[in-house]
Amino acid sequence: QLQLQESGPGLVKPSETLSLTCTVSGASISSPSHYWGWIRQPPGKGPEWIGSMFYSESPYYNPSLKSRVTISVDTSQNQVSLKLSSVIAADTAVYYCARRLIGWGAFDVWGLGTKVTISS
Amino acid sequence: DIVLTQSPGTLSLSPGEGATLSCRASQSINSNYFAWYQQKPGQAPRLLISSASRRATGIPDRFSGSGSGTDFILTISRLEPEDFAVYYCHQYGSSPWTFGQGTQVEVK
Numbered sequence: 001q002l003q004l005q006e007s008g009p010g011l012v013k014p015s016e017t018l019s020l021t022c023t024v025s026g027a028s029i030s031s032p033s034h035y036w037g038w039i040r041q042p043p044g045k046g047p048e049w050i051g052s053m054f055y056s057e058s059p060y061y062n063p064s065l066k067s068r069v070t071i072s073v074d075t076s077q078n079q080v081s082l083k084l085s086s087v088i089a090a091d092t093a094v095y096y097c098a099r100r101l102i103g104w105g106a107f108d109v110w111g112l113g114t115k116v117t118i119s120s
Numbered sequence: 121d122i123v124l125t126q127s128p129g130t131l132s133l134s135p136g137e138g139a140t141l142s143c144r145a146s147q148s149i150n151s152n153y154f155a156w157y158q159q160k161p162g163q164a165p166r167l168l169i170s171s172a173s174r175r176a177t178g179i180p181d182r183f184s185g186s187g188s189g190t191d192f193i194l195t196i197s198r199l200e201p202e203d204f205a206v207y208y209c210h211q212y213g214s215s216p217w218t219f220g221q222g223t224q225v226e227v228k
Contacts, residue, residue: 045221046208046219046220046221046222047157047165047208047210047219048219049212049216049217049218049219060215062215062216062217063215063216064216096164096165098164100212104152104153104170104171105170106153106155106167106170106171106210106212107155107165107167107210107212108167108170108176108177110164110165110166111164112163112164113164
């Protein structure tokens with residue numbers, strides 16, 4: 001059964017870098033059929049797409065975050081990672097990793113999410 | 121960016137009633153890249169509909185999606201107790217991929 005599990009610190013100080021990892025079990029991150037992505041959801045708001053990547057291609061990012069975001073995959077660990085630099089309070093959110101089928105597929109499998117608070 | 125505006129913000133209904141949720145896009149969308157999600161408190165969004173009208177695996181047939189261009193509809197034919205939740209629309213055909221602000225379906 002496919003599972004995605006996000007992990008990382010729940011509290012990050014302003015101006016520092018937020019680093020999260022998504023561990024995928026039950027499927028290979030090197031699948032030729034899927035993208036892997038990060039989505040966040042600030043408290044009380046709708047989701048916001050951060051970025052996505054296919055395991056063998058360059059990632060693509062939301063332009064509003066592009067200057068601060070890095071998404072990468074580690075095929076040996078079957079993990080997808082997210083780094084968001086120079087964080088501010090507005091980056092406080094629940095961060096989700098999710099899988100999307102290539103072509104017309106939407107994000108069909110999501111992790112449980114991890115809450116990240118930006119505060120000193 | 122394509123802005124998705126959902127209406128109404130809140131829908132107050134009783135179990136057994138039908139629900140119609142609307143999502144309007146700021147510009148035309150390829151309907152192949154349009155989806156609806158359901159989210160309950162403390163849970164991740166759950167895919168209901170992709171490609172505007174294709175039900176995801178395991179989604180009951182009381183959920184149906186329709187629309188094209190800038191106007192999309194999610195219909196729940198008869199509300200079950202487990203359907204009271206927040207619903208989001210989502211377009212993933214034009215970067216940046218965007219979500220609506222949500223419609224809450226609450227018990228009247």
